[in-house]
Amino acid sequence: MSGTGLAFYLTTLLVYGAVDVIACLGLNQQFGVAGVTNFGYIIFQAAGAYTAATLSLPSQSANGGFQTYIGGLGLPFPVPWIGAMIVGGLLALPFTFLVGRRLRGDFVAIGLLVAAVMANLLVTNFRPFLNGAAGLALVPAPLHSVLDPQSLSYQWGYSAVAILLAAGTYWFCRRMTESPYGRTLRAMRDNDEVADSLGKNLRMLRAQMLVIGGMIAGLSGGVLVGFITLWAPSAWGYAETIVLFAAVIIGGAGNHAGAILGAILVPLGFEEASRFIPAFGPAGLIPALQWVAIGLLIVLFLWFRPQGIIPERRRTTPAAPEKAPSTVQFAVHPRWGPAQAATGLEADAGAGIGEAVLEARDLSRRFGGVDAVAQVSLALSRGRLTGLIGPNGAGKSTTLAMLAGTLPASGGSVWLDGRDITSVPAYCRARLGVVRTFQLASEFKRLTVMENLLSAVPQQRGESLRGALLGRRYWAADEGVSIERAWDMLDGFGLRAQADEYAGDLSGGQRRLVEIMRALMAQPEVLLLDEPMAGVHPKLATEIGQHLIELCHSGMTIGVVEHELAFMDRFCDPVVVMAQGRVLAAGTMAALRQQPEVVEAYLVG
Numbered sequence: 094m095s096g097t098g099l100a101f102y103l104t105t106l107l108v109y110g111a112v113d114v115i116a117c118l119g120l121n122q123q124f125g126v127a128g129v130t131n132f133g134y135i136i137f138q139a140a141g142a143y144t145a146a147t148l149s150l151p152s153q154s155a156n157g158g159f160q161t162y163i164g165g166l167g168l169p170f171p172v173p174w175i176g177a178m179i180v181g182g183l184l185a186l187p188f189t190f191l192v193g194r195r196l197r198g199d200f201v202a203i204g205l206l207v208a209a210v211m212a213n214l215l216v217t218n219f220r221p222f223l224n225g226a227a228g229l230a231l232v233p234a235p236l237h238s239v240l241d242p243q244s245l246s247y248q249w250g251y252s253a254v255a256i257l258l259a260a261g262t263y264w265f266c267r268r269m270t271e272s273p274y275g276r277t278l279r280a281m282r283d284n285d286e287v288a289d290s291l292g293k294n295l296r297m298l299r300a301q302m303l304v305i306g307g308m309i310a311g312l313s314g315g316v317l318v319g320f321i322t323l324w325a326p327s328a329w330g331y332a333e334t335i336v337l338f339a340a341v342i343i344g345g346a347g348n349h350a351g352a353i354l355g356a357i358l359v360p361l362g363f364e365e366a367s368r369f370i371p372a373f374g375p376a377g378l379i380p381a382l383q384w385v386a387i388g389l390l391i392v393l394f395l396w397f398r399p400q401g402i403i404p405e406r407r408r409t410t411p412a413a414p415e416k417a418p419s420t421v422q423f424a425v426h427p428r429w430g431p432a433q434a435a436t437g438l439e440a441d442a443g444a445g446i447g448e449a450v451l452e453a454r455d456l457s458r459r460f461g462g463v464d465a466v467a468q469v470s471l472a473l474s475r476g477r478l479t480g481l482i483g484p485n486g487a488g489k490s491t492t493l494a495m496l497a498g499t500l501p502a503s504g505g506s507v508w509l510d511g512r513d514i515t516s517v518p519a520y521c522r523a524r525l526g527v528v529r530t531f532q533l534a535s536e537f538k539r540l541t542v543m544e545n546l547l548s549a550v551p552q553q554r555g556e557s558l559r560g561a562l563l564g565r566r567y568w569a570a571d572e573g574v575s576i577e578r579a580w581d582m583l584d585g586f587g588l589r590a591q592a593d594e595y596a597g598d599l600s601g602g603q604r605r606l607v608e609i610m611r612a613l614m615a616q617p618e619v620l621l622l623d624e625p626m627a628g629v630h631p632k633l634a635t636e637i638g639q640h641l642i643e644l645c646h647s648g649m650t651i652g653v654v655e656h657e658l659a660f661m662d663r664f665c666d667p668v669v670v671m672a673q674g675r676v677l678a679a680g681t682m683a684a685l686r687q688q689p690e691v692v693e694a695y696l697v698g
C-alpha cells in the first residue's frame with residue numbers, strides 16, 4: 094500500500110471507529126446503564142443517515158432522476174447532522190408509549206426488533222420513499238462546495254471532527270451516568286419495581302433514554318453517511334444491532350470506556366480482521382463465519398465474563414468521621430420529626446396521633462379465579478405501629494402491595510389523608526410519602542450499599558436529566574447532605590464497613606437491613622414493611638423494633654407484615670389478623686389471643 098493509500102485507509106478506519114464508538118455509547122447508555130433493551134437500535138442510526146442524506150441531497154428533479162426520495166433540500170453543513178440527531182430522537186417518541194405501558198422488558202425488546210424489521214422491509218420495498226433496496230448514492234459530503242472531499246487533508250479533517258464528536262458523546266454520557274440521575278437509571282435497571290416504589294418515574298426515565306439513545310444513534314448515522322456518501326437497507330439489517338450489542342456486552346455493559354473498547358474490537362475489529370483472512374470456500378462464507386464468531390463471542394462472554402472486559406466501575410464514597418455505633422439512628426419525615434422542629438415550622442409531633450392516615454376500603458384483588466384479597470377494610474393510624482398477621486397465603490403481602498400501589502386493586506379504594514389515591518401510581522404514592530419494602534430480597538444488586546441508600550432520597554437536585562447535565566457543581570452540596578445522613582444510618586445499623594460493597598454481595602440479613610435503611614432514607618410519612626425481620630439477628634430485630642416505635646412517637650405511620658409473633662406482642666398495636674383474603678379480627682395481641690376463631694385460624698401452631 095502506498096503512503097497515500099495507507100493514509101486514506103487510516104482515515105477511513107478512524108471515521109468508522111468514531112461512528113461505532115458514538116453508536117455504542119448511545120446503546121450502552123440505554124442498555125448497559127438504564128437496562129432498556131432496544132433490539133431496534135439500528136433503525137435510529139438508519140433514520141439519522143437517511144435524514145442527513147435527504148437534507149443534503151439536491152431535490153429529486155436536480156439529480157437526473159436516477160434515484161427517488163423524499164426531501165432533497167440541499168441544506169448546508171451542519172444542518173443535515175443536526176437534523177439526523179433530531180429525527181433519531183423523534184423516531185423514538187412512538188416507542189416511549191411501549192416502554193410506558195406495563196409491558197415486560199423482553200416484550201418491549203421484541204416489539205422494537207419487530208419494528209426494526211418492518212422499517213427495513215418498508216424502506217426496501219417502497220421505492221418512492223428512499224429509493225428502495227438500491228438505497229441513496231452520491232450524498233454530498235459536508236462542505237463539498239468549499240473543500241475537496243477527495244483530498245487527504247479533508248479526510249483527516251473529517252476523522253478529527255468524527256473523533257471530537259465521539260469524545261463529546263462520551264463526555265455527555267458520563268455526565269449523565271456519574272450523577273444521581275445515573276444512579277437512578279442503574280437502580281431502575283437492577284429492579285424496576287423497587288425503583289417505582291421509591292418514587293422513580295420509570296416511564297419518563299425510559300422515554301428519556303430512548304430519545305437520547307435515538308439522538309446519539311441518529312448522529313452516528315449522519316456522520317457515517319457524510320463520509321461514505323451512500324446508504325441502503327442492506328447497511329442496517331437487524332443483525333447490525335446484534336453487532337452493537339456484542340460490542341457493548343464484550344467491552345463491558347454499563348461502563349462507557351468498555352463501550353468504546355467494544356466498538357473498536359467488535360464492529361471495527363471484525364471487519365478489519367476479515368480483510369486479512371485469505372479467501373476460501375464459496376462466496377459469502379467469510380462474512381457468514383463472521384456472524385458465527387460474533388454469536389459465539391456473545392455466548393462465551395455472557396457465560397464466563399458477563400461483566401465484559403472492562404466491568405462497570407464500583408462507585409466508592411469518601412468515608413465520613415465515624416460515630417458511636419451503639420444505637421440505630423433513624424431519619425424521620427421532615428413533616429413530623431426533629432428536622433421540622435428545628436425549623437420551627439411544626440414541632441408538634443403529637444398532632445393527629447391516632448387518626449387514620451392510610452386506609453383500605455373494601456379492597457379486593459383477584460388472581461385468575463382466586464380471591465387473594467376480598468373486601469378488606471383496615472386503617473393505619475398516625476403514630477401507630479400496626480401489625481398484619483395471618484397464615485401463609487392469607488393475602489397480607491397483596492394488601493400491602495395494593496396500599497403502596499405496586500399492585501393494582503381489582504376493587505375497593507385506598508385513601509391517604511382523606512384523599513382517594515386508588516388510581517395514583519406507585520411512584521406518585523411514594524412521592525406522597527407512602528414507601529414500602531418487599532418480602533423477597535429487593536436490594537439494587539449492582540449498586541453499593543451507600544448507593545442503595547442514596548437512591549431513595551426524595552427531591553435530589555441531581556436526579557433530573559437537567560440537574561445531571563448542569564454538572565456536579567449544581568448537585569454536589571445537596572448530595573453531600575444525603576451522604577451525611579446515609580453515614581449516620583449506616584452507623585446506626587452497624588453496616589458502615591459495608592458501605593462500598595455491592596448490596597447483592599451481602600448476607601440475607603444484611604440485605605434486609607439495607608432495604609429498611611433505604612426505605613427510611615425516603616423519609617416516608619407511611620412506612621409499609623413486608624417481613625422486615627426475616628433473617629435479621631434477634632438482638633438487632635429488637636433494636637429495630639424499638640426504633641420503629643420511636644419513629645411512631647415522632648408521628649410516622651407504620652404497617653408491618655411479620656410472622657414473628659414475639660415481635661407483634663412486643664411492638665405492634667393494633668394487630669390485624671387476616672385469613673383467606675379477609676380481615677378476621679383486629680386489636681391488641683392480648684385481646685386477639687382471647688378470640689377462639691383467631692386462635693384457631695392462626696395463633697395455634
Ligand SMILES: Nc1ncnc2c1ncn2[C@@H]1O[C@H](COP(=O)(O)OP(=O)(O)OP(=O)(O)O)[C@@H](O)[C@H]1O
Binds near residue numbers: 460465483486489491
Ligand atoms: N402474582 C400472583 N399471581 C397469582 N396468585 C397470586 C399472586 N400473588 C399472590 N397470589 C396468591 O394470592 C394469595 C395471597 O398471597 P399473599 O402473598 O398476599 O399472601 P401472604 O398472606 O402474604 O402469604 P405469606 O405469608 O406466605 O407471604 C395466595 O393464594 C397466593 O398464591
